[in-house]
Amino acid sequence: MEEAIKKSEVLIEALPYIKEFFGKVVVIKFGGSSLHDKNARAMILQDIVFMRYAGMKPVLVHGGGPNISERLKEAGIETKFVDGLRVTCEKSIDVVDSVLMQVNKGLVEEINSHGGEAFGLSGKENNMILAAKREGVDLGFVGSVEAIDTTILNRLVNTNIIPVICPIGRGKDNKLYNINADEAASNIAIALEAEKFVVLTNVRGVLEDKDDPGSLFHSITMETAERLIKNGTIEGGMVPKIKACIHALRGDVRKSHIVDANLAHALLLEIFTDQGIGTEIIHS
Numbered sequence: 242m243e244e245a246i247k248k249s250e251v252l253i254e255a256l257p258y259i260k261e262f263f264g265k266v267v268v269i270k271f272g273g274s275s276l277h278d279k280n281a282r283a284m285i286l287q288d289i290v291f292m293r294y295a296g297m298k299p300v301l302v303h304g305g306g307p308n309i310s311e312r313l314k315e316a317g318i319e320t321k322f323v324d325g326l327r328v329t330c331e332k333s334i335d336v337v338d339s340v341l342m343q344v345n346k347g348l349v350e351e352i353n354s355h356g357g358e359a360f361g362l363s364g365k366e367n368n369m370i371l372a373a374k375r376e377g378v379d380l381g382f383v384g385s386v387e388a389i390d391t392t393i394l395n396r397l398v399n400t401n402i403i404p405v406i407c408p409i410g411r412g413k414d415n416k417l418y419n420i421n422a423d424e425a426a427s428n429i430a431i432a433l434e435a436e437k438f439v440v441l442t443n444v445r446g447v448l449e450d451k452d453d454p455g456s457l458f459h460s461i462t463m464e465t466a467e468r469l470i471k472n473g474t475i476e477g478g479m480v481p482k483i484k485a486c487i488h489a490l491r492g493d494v495r496k497s498h499i500v501d502a503n504l505a506h507a508l509l510l511e512i513f514t515d516q517g518i519g520t521e522i523i524h525s
Contacts, residue, residue, distance in 0.1 A: 255513035262512070263296035265436035266398060268494075270426035270485075272304025275443055275502035276344070283355075285441065286348070288508035289403060290357035298398040300433065301352075301359075302406045302426035305344040312340050325481055326375070326383055329419040334382040337419050338365070341407040348405050360397055363407040365417055367393055370425060372410025372418040384410050384418025386425060389432035398433070423485035431492030438489040439511070440482045441502035446520030447475060447483070460521045463487050486522045497522040 269289065275281045292299045309327070310320050313336055321328040329337060345361040352359035364370030372384030397404045408425035410418045423440060430438040447469065449456035461469070466483050469475045475483055479499075486497030500511045500519035511517045 254515060255509075258513045259295050262436060264298065266298045266300060266430075266433045267292065267437045267439060267512070268300045268302065268426055268430035268433065268435045268489075269439045269441065269508070270302045270304075270422055271441045271502065272306060272422050273441075273443055273502075274307060275441060276303060276305070277307055278503065281503050282351070284506050285502055285508060286352050286357075287355050288506055290352060290355045291509060292512070293357055293401065293403055298401075300394065300398065300404050300406070300429065300435075301348065302408060302422055302429060303341075303344060303348060304408065304422035305341045308344060309337050309340045312336050323378055323380060325478060326380055326421060327419060328380050329382040331382065334417050334419060338363075338407075338409050338417055341409060345405055345407050352403060352405065357403055358401065359403040359405050361405045361407075362393065363409050364420065364425060365407075365409045365411040368411065369393065369406075370408070370410035370420060370428075372412050372420060374412065374418065382416065382418050384412065384420050386410065386420060386428040389428050391429075391432045394429070394433060421481065423481050424488075427485040427489040427492075427494075430489045430494045435489075435494050437496050437498060437512070438486060438494045439498045439500055439508065440486060441500055441507070442479075442482060443501065443503060444479070444499075445501050445504075445518075446499045447479070449474065451476075458520050459516060460523060462523055462525050463490055464525060466522050483522070490522065490524055495524075 289299045349359045349361040368390050371388040373387050375383045375385050408420040408422040410420045447458045489497050498521050500507045511519050
């Protein structure tokens with residue numbers, strides 16, 4: 242009986258959030274090691290299906306870094322990173338494209354197995370992600386987002402189909418470009434006028450002390466996030482994720498979130514509970 246009461250309390254807590262976010266777009270970026278953990282991936286994809294049936298419009302943008310590194314190694318191509326971005330030569334862009342399409346297909350199939358209806362897309366198709374060669378240090382076929390065409394995405398979300406997107410762009414030169422998944426996802430969130438932008442990672446969120454999980458910031462403003470980057474509290478691989486969150490907010494996305502994908506049903510706990518489990522980044 243007590244267990245049943247607890248379950249009902251959880252549902253009641255979720256009700257105002259279900260009402261508030263009904264019909265709203267939520268863009269989710271999923272990558273890193275969690276993407277390749279069978280249990281973590283299954284729970285995240287189940288959460289996305291739940292969101293869809295609760296009336297939200299989830300959009301999934303994924304990476305595939307570990308798989309790409311493994312395939313490049315098999316092909317005898319050296320993997321090199323500069324400031325967290327993979328140097329992508331003419332040979333490796335084909336590998337990156339192939340691996341991401343394979344990951345995409347697997348995610349679509351798994352979402353469908355959980356009762357959702359997903360459709361796989363690559364940013365290179367139909368000019369969905371218009372890219373340009375990244376300026377600065379020459380990283381080969383690494384691109385920056387110039388524009389997002391939402392025509393197909395809107396058709397899908399408005400018919401309750403979950404788009405699953407590879408972050409490969411095509412330039413005006415008709416060449417393919419490897420786009421950082423955080424950057425691609427934040428730009429897609431802006432273009433779709435999303436309610437939320439969620440970055441799934443392998444840490445709890447933004448910590449005041451990286452060695453103390455209890456120092457988690459549950460909510461910070463853009464200005465605070467920028468200050469924490471400047472003073473070194475936010476460092477390493479978390480920096481581009483936070484910058485992507487800030488970029489989304491500046492593009493009028495209402496809230497951004499950093500969430501640990503390894504926690505059971507992390508998306509539901511972040512979106513449908515009062516306190517959440519990660520770090521939300523908000524406007525001032």
